[in-house]
Amino acid sequence: MLLMAMAFGVIAFVPLVQDGDRGFGVNGIPASLAGWAGTDGAPEAALPRDPNETVSFRRTYREGDRVAWVSVALFVRQDDPKRRASLNLVHPEANAKRIEGMRVPISLSGTADTSVTLPAKVIHAGEGRLLVVHWYQIGGRIYGSEYWYRLALLRDVLVERRADTVLVRIAVPADRGGPEGALRVVATLAPPLYASVSAALAEGRGR
Numbered sequence: 011m012l013l014m015a016m017a018f019g020v021i022a023f024v025p026l027v028q029d030g031d032r033g034f035g036v037n038g039i040p041a042s043l044a045g046w047a048g049t050d051g052a053p054e055a056a057l058p059r060d061p062n063e064t065v066s067f068r069r070t071y072r073e074g075d076r077v078a079w080v081s082v083a084l085f086v087r088q089d090d091p092k093r094r095a096s097l098n099l100v101h102p103e104a105n106a107k108r109i110e111g112m113r114v115p116i117s118l119s120g121t122a123d124t125s126v127t128l129p130a131k132v133i134h135a136g137e138g139r140l141l142v143v144h145w146y147q148i149g150g151r152i153y154g155s156e157y158w159y160r161l162a163l164l165r166d167v168l169v170e171r172r173a174d175t176v177l178v179r180i181a182v183p184a185d186r187g188g189p190e191g192a193l194r195v196v197a198t199l200a201p202p203l204y205a206s207v208s209a210a211l212a213e214g215r216g217r
Contacts, residue, residue: 141192
């Protein structure tokens, strides 16, 4: 971590980072995912909003009586610490009685042999439970590890002179069916969501 901090300190002496990916738009994200119908908005109690978001969308997806909430947020100029995504706002922690952390394999391409391990949290709040899974995305690359994400971001800052990141979160109530049932919902929604975010980022960078 010390080396990473020192490297970020060097950034002040090199050309400014491009303020890119402004073309990333809400319209690039489908109104339905894997047959789940979406409506605009998602509760902040499930997916806290980060004031450093540059562009974001939040949607509620339903399939029958099941529900899932999705947040996709773009953060630009991550070379500036004041602009970075807050680690404390990835999951709803304020009113949590207990938080269980785990790492789960999820296939974002839809095939089992290309799964990636993502961080997940089970939030116990009130009488209910909520599962939240997230990943960071830089272009088409995804990161489920904070450490590897920060290294990739550092490389983009120093080499590509870009520092744009998308934070993708999926939150699913975990009362009925438990965390295992909620994970199955995430596994269903994650592949088309990843594909849509990647396409929107590619379009934004091409502008």
